[in-house]
Amino acid sequence: MAAMALTAPLKWTERYRPRALKDVLGNNKAVSELDAWARAWEEGKPVTRASVLYGPPGSGKTSAAQALGNQFGWDYVEMNASDSRTAGAINSIAGPAALSRTFSGKRRLVVLDEADNLHGNADRGGASAMLKLIKNSCQPVLLIANDYYGLDRAIRENAKGIQFRSIRSPTIVSGLRGICQDQGIQCDPEALELIAGRAGGDLRSAINDLQAAAEGSTELSLEDVATAERDNRLSIFQALEKVFRGNSSIEALRTSYDLDESPEDLIHWIDENLPAAYTQEDLARAFNILSRADIFLGRVRIRQNYGLWRYASFLMTGGVQASRRGRRPSYVAFRPPSLWRRMGQTKKARNIRDSAAGKVARHLHVSKGYARMELMWFVGDLIKSKKLGPRIAAELDLNTDEIAVLMGSNPTTKKVQAIFEESQVLKEKEQTEDIEFGWRGSRLPTQSSSQSLSQTLSPSPTQSSSQSLSQSASPSPSKPSTRERRRSVEDRVDNNSENIGDNVDKETDGDKKREKKSQSETSQGGKRQKSLFDF
């Protein structure tokens, strides 16, 4: 539960935690703000019940919180990411802690560490429980976060924000020196500087590095440190730099290992920036190689053999680099793939197009892809005709957006509106006839409802079998790899954007499709009934 337990072989980061606020390294301004906030609590009601300590990892936020509790002799209750932080858990631990007195009569510091790191389902309702907590608390509450803006706005407005910055390298060196002295380790100042420089302002990682290099020995030299290198993640920009401006294919490949991007994302980055980096024949050769990498990515998708990624990765990094014969490009301002942006922008339009294609496909018993590629223009032409237009729109149950897409026009134009309105009238008529039929059926003396139901459904078995037959027989375009890939990008863009909800039936979505099909079957069945009745 609340992590206060300390295990036997103590990590130096725990052992050398500051005991009082004045011992906290760096961030003097933040620490004095925190001190002022705490004193306000000691004297009575402060301006804000809660404060948010935010800043990069290893900048001393948690240490400052613990030092604060220690210095004032306050009781200390902490919940961090290792606790479940659902609304229930927060209400049963932090809640009573914030509303109760302590046994000692002093204050109790309630700390919610990693408050920006609530995990979806596992921490359901956590954010609103936090807000309630900081609004009602009778005890000082500290939220600790890396990303200030990862917290809800309401939380930020109800708490005082205190920013912690990365710790400067000389400060880290002095901290490390203190630890070495305490441990009785003779240390080379250059070694400490190297550790501090590598840590990039993260004191915790610097102390961990020091412990890894020096624990158990009495001396720390530069060599001890030089071997123990941090496993750093590269940014995509560093990787592109290596690919486009480096000199070794192997090295270019290695950068892709240190990257937090899958080859499927990396290829878009390279594709986007290639024309900016290379010219003429180099560009042609590089694109040729890149297309081969793409083929491998396609095969990975089809065969689900992720071993093939290694070839794709090598082609898109080392291969692209090796295809440069001309001079090394000068500075390139790398851009994120415009494809992703375009996919995001066109999402709404694509959804409308797909839903229109879906309606056409369902009616003509072909796949949605086929309808979209081959039949949309044809249906569009039919709709344009004055006589057929409204009837088709009614039959397919099209809305104005879909009519406009099919006609290649704008949904606000009069023409589109006219067709839509007429189709609505037609549909209404159909509905009245349906009701009339139902009424007629009910005139039959017994079993009226069940009979009419069975009548409605009777043609459906043959219907469904023919439909599934025609569907399985429908021709599918024979370019699976590019289609697959495009779909993957679409999927991703859809998933990335917020409103997944309006993403109308996806081709792969089996359940939904079946459901829709059965709906259309019954409605078609109903129509067929009507025409029988017309005889």
Add this chain to the structure above:
Amino acid sequence: MFKAVINAETLRDAMEAVSSLVDEVKFSITEKGLEIKAVDPANVAMVSLKIGADAFEYFKTTPLEIGVDLVRLNDVLSMADRGENVQLELDEENHKLRIGVGSLSYTLSLIDPTAIRKEPRIPDLDLPAHVTLPGGELRRAIKAAEKVSDHVILGVSDDEFYMEAKGDIDSLRLKIPSTELLGLKPGEARSLFSLDYLEDMSKSLGKAQEVTLEMGIDYPLRVNFKVGQAIEVNYLLAPRIEQE
């Protein structure tokens, strides 16, 4: 070395008194018996419990500490029948507790005691008012208050013990004059407590013949009672802060 035999129901009731507040505890075992001190994750309630050596049918040990997951232990104990005895034996090499219940024999993996939250220092409070009443009656009062609110005022005035629960719409007041109490030491007492905690505690104090409450003004509540004949349980609950 630790080896003991005890009545299953006694041990079960004792563990229940602790597990209503915490999941993992440290057993401090000496020749005098077994002792548990624990504080809940919010630092609001403490429990201390002593099972004297004479409460065991058989008890032999060297001083030691073990960490126990009470949820698991209670699972095992729930298999025992009423009158049955349980045998406890520590397997020090493998960090396991062997528990024999009738013909069943469990091995329960222990937790590193250093990984469990430090035992609290139980404050020595001098609380002016004392009230003694049957556990069942207190439990009923807590249950009634729960219907109305999530917090409750406990207090003593003149020579009666009272309880007030105020909800958003309903309120409840309960008075027990000293003549109907098992004992009363009058004093100034009135504090607000969270019913969640009282409810958790009432599970085991409801079975006790007599429960003593010790109170003050905006001061923690101490609850003393016995489980069975020889097991002393002591709860300490911090008061809630009354909001304006």
